[in-house]
Amino acid sequence: DGGITQSPKYLFRKEGQNVTLSCEQNLNHDAMYWYRQDPGQGLRLIYYSQIVNDFQKGDIAEGYSVSREKKESFPLTVTSAQKNPTAFYLCASTWGAGRTEQYFGPGTRLTVT
Amino acid sequence: KQEVTQIPAALSVPEGENLVLNCSFTDSAIYNLQWFRQDPGKGLTSLLLIQSSQREQTSGRLNASLDKSSGRSTLYIAASQPGDSATYLCAVTGNFNKFYFGSGTKLNVKP
Numbered sequence: 001d002g003g004i005t006q007s008p009k010y011l012f013r014k015e016g017q018n019v020t021l022s023c024e025q026n027l028n029h030d031a032m033y034w035y036r037q038d039p040g041q042g043l044r045l046i047y048y049s050q051i052v053n054d055f056q057k058g059d060i061a062e063g064y065s066v067s068r069e070k071k072e073s074f075p076l077t078v079t080s081a082q083k084n085p086t087a088f089y090l091c092a093s094t095w096g097a098g099r100t101e102q103y104f105g106p107g108t109r110l111t112v113t
Numbered sequence: 114k115q116e117v118t119q120i121p122a123a124l125s126v127p128e129g130e131n132l133v134l135n136c137s138f139t140d141s142a143i144y145n146l147q148w149f150r151q152d153p154g155k156g157l158t159s160l161l162l163i164q165s166s167q168r169e170q171t172s173g174r175l176n177a178s179l180d181k182s183s184g185r186s187t188l189y190i191a192a193s194q195p196g197d198s199a200t201y202l203c204a205v206t207g208n209f210n211k212f213y214f215g216s217g218t219k220l221n222v223k224p
Contacts, residue, residue, distance in 0.1 A: 006156075031210055042117070042202060042216035043157075050210060058211075090156055094210065101147060102204070102212055104156040 002027045004105035006091050011110045013085075021076045021108045023091030032074035033092040033102070036060060043090060049074055078110065085112045115140045115207050119215035126193055127223050134188040134218045136203035141181050144206040148177050148188050151200045151217070160201075161188070193222045 004025045013019045025032065031050045035043040045058030049068040063082025068074055074093075078085045091105040116139045126132050136146070145164045149157040161170045161177040163186070169178040176189040186203060202217040 004156075033212070035214075040122075040216070042214040043204075044214075045211065048211065056209070088154075092157075092212075101159050101162045103159065104149075106156045107154070109154070 004091055004093060004103060006089075006105040006108050009106065009108060011108055013110070013112050015112055016080045017112075018077055018079050019085075019110065019112075021078070021089055021091075021110070023074045023076065023105060025072050025074075025091075025093045025103075025105075027093060027103060028071070029093035029095055029103070030071070031094045032068070033094075034058075034064075034066065034074070034076045035090045035092065037088045037090060037107075046076065046089075078112075085110060115143075115205060115213040117203060117205060117213050117215040119201075119203060119218050121218060122216070123219040123221070125221040125223065128193060128195060130193050130222075131189070131191050132193055132220070134190070134201050134220070136186040136188070136215055138184045138186075138205050138213070140207065141184050142207065143181065146177075146179050146186050147204050147206070147212075148175075148186075149202045149204065151202060157202065190220075193220075195222050195224050198222050 007022045033048040034046040047066045049055035065077045089108045092102050094102045118137045120135050147162045148160045163170045163179040174191040179186045200217040200219045204212045204214045
């Protein structure tokens, strides 16, 4: 079955540690996205990538980093510079060109204490 | 910058009622508008996608309309069921293939 997988589902880290969230898709989509969702709020864009080896900052990129070495993979690293990292992180993908549906993974809930 | 607003933030209705969820956006230069459903602790599930040239889309008991010139979309749910209880989000696609989301309407359908 085609889809987007995110792992792990729950992640716990100590303050000051970097952590990497995995996102893999087998939909052959060109564009991939990372969003952050806080309770009672909509999704805020962290980073997005429209092609391999290229990515752009979203609205809240500070304290995060990404890579896009393969079309199917778009890992997100939450660094110690992110002041409030506890949140629900969602990965998504589309064919690109802005005219198609966006598909989402199941999300990773990160808790930093 | 594109701003997307959803009203109401929460809605509680008895089973069987027809209901309308609202979504408004500030910049009418969009490629499309998408409605999603989100269950607690889960990812988003796409419900309907309306291209900017379209006025509405239908899927089963769901009907979504788009008035690009006025910056509005509605999601109509007919004969609501308890299984429809979830948060509904709308998103518009702007330049550079970026998506802008509303904060959602939390729907509770009471048996």
